[in-house]
Amino acid sequence: METPSLYHRALSEVTKSEKYQKKYDYLYNVALACLWSMAFNNIILALTIIPYTCEIPDAPKNVNREDWKEMWIPKNQLGGNMTIFSNCLIYDENNNITDCKRYRYDNTWYKSTIPSENNWVCEKEYYVINILSHNKISETVGSLIFGWFGDAYGRRLTYMISLLLLVIGRTISIIFSHSVVIFSIGCLIAAFPATSALQCTSSISMEISSPKRRSSIAKLRFIASSVGLCLMPLLYWWIREWKLFMITTTVTQLPYLLWSWKMIESPQWLWINQRNKECENILEQIAKDNRTALSSQTKQLISASHEEHTEKQFGFLLLFSNKELALVTILQLFIWVSVTLSYTVSFLSSGESSQTNPFLDFAFQSLAEIPGHFSGAWLADNIGRRYTCVVSFGVSSVAWVIIGFKDFVMWPDVEWILIFVQVLNRYSITISYYIINLLNMEIYPTAMRQSGMALGNLISGIAAAIAPYVLLLGHKHGSFWSSAILSLFSIIGLMSGLGLPETVARRRHPI
Structure with a gap:
């Protein structure tokens, strides 16, 4: 008997009702995907550069506001005959153009963001752009490393490390937001696992499900992630403070992190890595929830199997x-x-x-x-x-x-x-x-x-x-x-x- 067919035979015996698989999907591919989407992407809204202008003295009551603004703020040529007020320049007492020293932010929607709290605007706007760019590099490197790590050391361990890095990284950024260097390090740590946690949970789901369900698992995860992206700005709209918003969205990962040891390892990964007894135990756990059982013959074949399972790799x-x-x-x-x-x-x-x-x-x-x-x-x-x-x-x-x-x-x-x-x-x-x-x-x-x-x-x-x-x-x-x-x-x-x-x-x- 070929080794892969033995695993699929065992899987078919324990997946007749798939009650366990559906419960798993609700917990990880729906709830976690939605919450992870908010925790992983909260930094995007927190780094929003809200409208700002140079702070100027209040206009006297008898002076038109626009005329008063023209006395203090130079204009930039935008295109054709269109001009706009500069956000970063101001006239000093000698009528020379100089950089703004203080800024006034439009708090109509955002009460605070990281750039408005730290004045990361004008020339310092590069702080925000560099952080966003470096985050993407960290995601790319992390996805390559964790992709290999998940195959080499298992889906559950990769999932646990991904959750831990996200929580640690966001905590560092929240506490040390006044330091652009330490804040950036926190962002890089949080970005490093990329979507590894969700990929691991989806992989496990696919590897314990019948073929007829597998096509809908990835779609389920993507939809739940998009729902999380829809809910995230509404939560910020309600909270309005960037720090409380980031704490609220990040803390949702703690229950999953604290109980991550209860998540199963992929039985197919265990099987491929010749950890047959552990594979059998997890299949029996799934069978129990599905009110079915592994046949004694299949158990004996799993225990007796010592074949190596390798896949040819291409570059x-x-x-x-x-x-x-x-x-x-x-x-x-x-x-x-x-x-x-x-x-x-x-x-x-x-x-x-x-x-x-x-x-x-x-x-x-x-x-x-x-x-x-x-x-x-x-x-x-x-x-x-x-x-x-x-x-x-x-x-x-x-x-x-x-x-x-x-x-x-x-x-x-x-x-x-x-x-x-x-x-x-x-x-x-x-x-x-x-x-x-x-x-x-x-x-x-x-x-x-x-x-x-x-x-x-x-x-x-x-x-x-x-x-x-x-x-x-x-x-x-x-x-x-x-x-x-x-x-x-x-x-x-x-x-x-x-x-x-x-x-x-x-x-x-x-x-």
Whole structure:
């Protein structure tokens, strides 16, 4: 008897009702995914740079406010004949232009954020951008290391370490927010596990479930994570203080951390690593909840098995082993860069709206991801992977053009129009993300699939680290420039999608 079929035989005996698996999913792939999403991403809202101006003396009662402001604040040329007041410069007593010494923040929505509390604005805005960029680098490195660690040392240990690093990192950042260096170290520690904890819980769920349930597990996790992103800004809107907000969202991880020893290890991982008795014990634990049992014959076969289970490993170079494969790989990498830049800038800028409620804006954009997952699946099956990719990038390219001209448009209700465009943009970006993941799974053969995904994630991480500087370009020189870059990359993604093979009718390697 082949070793893999023995494990699946045992699994089929204990998964007839799958009551245990459903309970596990509610606890980890729904509740934890939602709470982890808030704890892991709370730093994005806490680092929001809210509208600010140089602090000037109060205007006398008989002086027009705008005229008084012009006496103190110089104007910057934005484009054409349009000018705006500088946020960072002021006239001194000798009428010379100098840097602001103190700032006044718009507390309409945020009572405090980390930048407003520490005056990380103007030239110090680079603190925020560098932290966001370094976080993405830490996530990328961490995902590579923890991906290997989970396979080598088990899903449960990886899950426990990920939770611990997130809690420790956020605690350091909350306590030492006055020091940009120590605060940044805390952010890097918290970012390092990336989504390893959720990937581990999903892996265990897939490895203890029947094939008919596996396709819905990842979708369940993504939807729960998006729900967490929707709830997170609403919580900040209610609390309004960044420190209490971060404490509240981070403390939700403590119950999972304190009881992490009760989570099961993947029985399939134990089986592959020849820890047969432990594998049998966990399968019996699952069987007990499902009101079934392992047969005595299966138990004997598990105990007697001493076969080694190894998988052949392939490297990145194999993805470029012939011209056709190299072309497909390069086109996919262009798509990874394009969609990651768009998503990261969209995500980081979600809470920056000054004219409308930034919390609802963030929530609406996050909410758009949920139908995006379902639409991506429907469109991929009905119009094809390639054309879905082209259409989604086409919508994003137009959306970025509209967003880029927001500083030049003065018609009424323009902010609400922009919210609609931004929500539509997030929706189309989510579809693009779904499609590139699907194409990666279907274009490459099984032996190369993991290498293809790993390379895509690596390039995606590099693009995510660049994205905060694209956002900064928009802050410093107007949204037109950052949007022009993102629109260009969306067109590159569209053209790359046209060059990829269609896989809708054949889920096998076409080359």
